[in-house]
Amino acid sequence: MTFDRDARTALADAQLRGALRHATTLFGERRRAAIADVPDWEGARDRARAIKDETLLHLDQYLEQFAANAERAGARVHWARDAAQACDIIAGIAEQRGARTVVKSKSMASEEIRLNAALAARGIAAVETDLGEYIIQLAGEEPSHIVVPAIHKTKGQIAALFAEKLGMEPSDDVTRLAAAARQALRRRFAEADLGVSGVNFAVAETGTILILENEGNARLTTSLPRTHVALMGIEKVIPRFADLEVFLRLLPRSGTGQALTAYQSLLTGTKRQPGDEGPEELHIVLLDNGRSRMLTSPVTRQTLACIRCGACLNACPVYRQIGGHAYGSVYPGPIGAVLTPQLLGMGESSALPYASSLCGACRDVCPVKIDIPAVLLHLRAQAVARSGGPGTHRLLERLAFWAYAAVMVRPRLFEWVMRCARTLHILPPLGAWTKWRDLRPLAPRSFREEWRRGLRHEAGR
């Protein structure tokens, strides 16, 4: 994991930081405006969280109920233990149908399992059809935001990219850029044999999946090709159809500051009659990939309540400065910092729980009230407990905290140490601080000395 190095690279990129500052401010303002007129926003957050908590406590039952109802409606449900298995299932379906081209609407789960690469390895071309994802794919990059994958790109950069890859006249007119993408994508839709989508919510009692989007590309992806594969993390299930009400109120407002997205597709099974719209086959892939491990403790379990709105990214001061790529994971920002180490294991990503000032802005904007700072602290404790290894840095840190605790439980020793530091001008090696900030010197006299020297008896009033 190279978080430290990649963060520094990002900090040196003025264009990136300008784009991030602009976009995160804008999304933050839009969100605030969108929730201002919602009666009982807090109550909606509490209800949504209660629904998620209830579901996660009995996740096995709700998943089985969902699978049974989806199959009754004509879908085929697949269970994938991990990324490799999920890729295998989807590539297998594509191969059976002889699909050469796959169109995809936005799906973070598909990014998580690196589906495009897995399909490419088997000679199948996957085309992203969400505009942001399409930009990223053309650029050969990875998304840097859960909802706004190309948030790190400026209009000028996109214009240059389209001129190069789509052969259009260079233009930074957004309408013309979008039209060029639409034209290129329509051709791909027409030739695609299979559509892969994500899922925002899956309703257990009906077997319905809900997909939210703004560009109509998800609707085309799920209705035009003869086969539709929907990929969803197992945490996407909710018990009842009526539960959608509260989530639909929360998600678009938190994510993009919209009262509702332009499209909401509710899909239940396949088409019933030959003349109906929709695919002939619907496959739903339920992805675990580390999620069921998070169910074991209440602190980690709440990570699975996430509805992927991205509000915590926009609110995070760290994300605002460095963007998404430095996190080295498809899930960046505060939610990524807690999700990634739990999905991938702490070994590779033990830096991420520390990539936060613990300011709590993420917790305040989270529509399902995930206490992200509490999860970060939990993971930090795990990182410390696990690291028996030879890392010199950790060893020094351990020693420092051992010494700190040994001194702090002995007030006389504490005072003696501080007095020595004061008179001998000994300071800890704080180059990381003093390179950019002046260090406030120790006060000539500590408070406790002042207290003893007279403050104790100073008259009030």
Place this chain on the structure above:
Amino acid sequence: MRVSLFATCLADQLWPAAAAGAVRVLRRVGCDVQFDERQTCCGQPAFNTGYRPEACALARRLIEIFESSGADAIVSPSGSCTAMLHHYEQLFEDAGWRARARGLAERTHELSAFLVNRLGVEDVGASFAGRLTWHDACHGLRDLRIKDEPRRLLRHVRGAELVELPPPGAETCCGFGGTFSVKYPEISVAILDEKVDAIERAGVDAVVSGDASCLMQIGGRLSRRGSAVRALHLAEVLASTT
């Protein structure tokens, strides 16, 4: 009202004027203030870095110290360390210790919240000539929900003019974050610079906050940038009568 001061190790050693200011302000509004010299650190640096056994040992000590004080309230010139005491319960498995931690949390207040909400005082008789802006320290703001209290107190300071910080505003983090500030100093300072830019745009004489930690971070950068703006603790301003 008998108050036991929770000075915090940071104020004790680096910002004694904050702790002394808190003592004077509390006495001025009629409190009997005591300070138990056995107190050191609340354990937050260890807790926030993942060293829970170390944090737990310090939590036990502080619970015992403040239980023995017999005070009606424990008051601290720090939102962050007050919030840490409010988190103590989760450090313990044992029901007895959890109850004791809860008992301590119920009696522990941050200075501005104690003055305004508990004592109903907004004018502490302070005077301070200058244009001021307030920085909301994150843990006071988001863990303890302290927002209006310090502003009300500052508005009653004679001679002081309080202005809100321009964007990104008073509520955004200063980038300190404890060990975060030295683990990722470049990110910490990038966050800080947006804050310091806003402070300089505000055209103030001083930035005031309720936590010595944020003030070290903000003040350290202001000083490095050669700014004339001072970083002051709320208790210093409230104790001032000149």
